Amino acid sequence: MDRPQPQKSRVNIDLNHDYITNLPANLKVKILVKLPLKEVVRTSILSSKWIDSWTLIPDLVFEESSTESGLIKSVDQVLLVHQGPIQKFKLVSEHDCNEAIGRWMLILSRNGIRDLELRFGINKNKKCCVPFRLISCLALERVYLSYCIINVPRFFNGFTLLHTLHLSYFHMPGFGIEKLVSCCPLLDDLTLSFFVQQGCLRILAPNLTSLNICGDFHDICLETPKLTWGCIYLSSSSGDYQEFSLGNHGKESNIKRALGHLSNIQQLELCGCDFIDVRLIYAYLGMGPISENLPVFNHLTEIFVQLRTYPEEIATVLYFFQTAPNIEILHIEDMDEPHDQALWESKAIQDCLFKHLEVVDVMYARATELSLRCSKSMLEFAKLVLSTAPLLEEFNIIDLEDAKVFFEMLEFFPRLSKKAKIVFVKRGDEESGADLNATQWVFSHPYEFKNLEVIK
């Protein structure tokens, strides 16, 4: 933050006074930076004292869609006359900027860029190739890239100040993701969405607290001991989970390999891809021998799972209920799957702990035609929770088409908690939306959780 500038000018409540022109430059800039860029540039004709005032603004945001040549010309023009540090550069465009991005990155790297946001278009099926120059931007703290190809060079020393990295619809050849993440020691908030990773996706980030992954990978290993918020969403184009590799050639269970470091996790969301009808993440995690020292999640207070009933998958779901004794909020998505009554009478079910459970949200798939009625498995699950959760307050059923039958049955299940209420909720279209990709996210924004307190 700037040091305060003592002002010699006294108060002058004079109606004809020009208050704004003679403000110190840093304050004028603070005002201008809150205007859209075009309006900022237009202040250059206000008077002779305003010609260059705008060139000092530290944030450059190019969002309006114009012609390709128009856009490139405007960015070139602004970067040419700009003076002083460029703290933030944001470009949202459908156009092909592959030719120009090199020179822009050069200027940004020389002007101390801290906050870089490049979101390229979805109209053309072409990603922008981010130049190697990116790695010379040593002051970077926040990076948001969409539809980009990023090449991480071999001799990359990392961004020592980077704390936020959001990449979507991207491609990083080789093990670029792993290398980039591991070279950024302060990384705190990581989002990787809509990408394909061959081989193991390994995230080595000692200070990471927030992780959001949605992609196509066969193997995952999260070495992120400080992680408190995690959302792992696996979508595979192959559609056959038998292809998944077993970590360590089968010596270790996948759940230990993937999530074994997450001892501090508080909120976790595990999803498989909806529209291919194969729920891969649970099968993947369920693979591998049951070894010793399987992870326990003592700090987990909120979880989203899908009610998988295939044997390899249900084991994973139940694992969380057995090893996370402090869950308070549970979101569970009902999937219309084969019911195995024996499972619900097994010991695995009895080992489930719901000691601190307060809220249950039962979700129904919104954009697909599955699950128009509640499954038998969900009824069993509801019976289980209602009878074993002493602190239960809310049992919410969300967006279920045929609610009557479910309601009539639920009413008769014995409830351990006197406070437990069963509520039917219709979230409607505001959260579903036509875009299938969007519906997969139960929690669209990680910061929804950031304000929640943790009960220790």
Added chain:
Amino acid sequence: MADNGGKKITLKSSDGEEFEVPEVVAMESQTIRHVIEDVCAKNSIPLLNVNSKILSKVIEYCKKHVAAAEAAASKASTEEGTAAAASVTKPSDEDLKTWDAEFVKVDKGTLFNLILAANYLHIPGLLDLTCQAAADMIKGKSAKEIRKFFNLKNCISPEEEEEIRRENQWAFEEEKRTRAFDAYA
């Protein structure tokens, strides 16, 4: 707001008026906080660059924001667990925003003096609020309107203006706005 037992401090405006405020309110200003913490505990802090009218407005802002923060903190500590906190909306945030919006409905002179005071006293929230209000006065106006509104003396010749317009043609074009590019809703 807890006024009992809280240490009070006196702020003296440039025109000699004295304002007694709780220390926690005065500490909203990082400048004053440094004086209290680093220099030594003073009973009376003279502020040579802020007159009484502006200082009283600044104090009003600080009092309101300290009270709002205290209310939010006490509400959070009485709530049971995270479940209830997750579903609670934040009416106090909305109220504060409304209050802030009313607070900056002042004449230009007062607003700009508030900007200078917020800068001098290093009160980030107030500086941001007042700068946004000033930006809102500029937004959407043509150059002519801006000049009139702020009483700017236009001392650029038409030829100079033409040259600047040409240099930054892209910013001065009246182009059709294409549909907002919104892939990241």
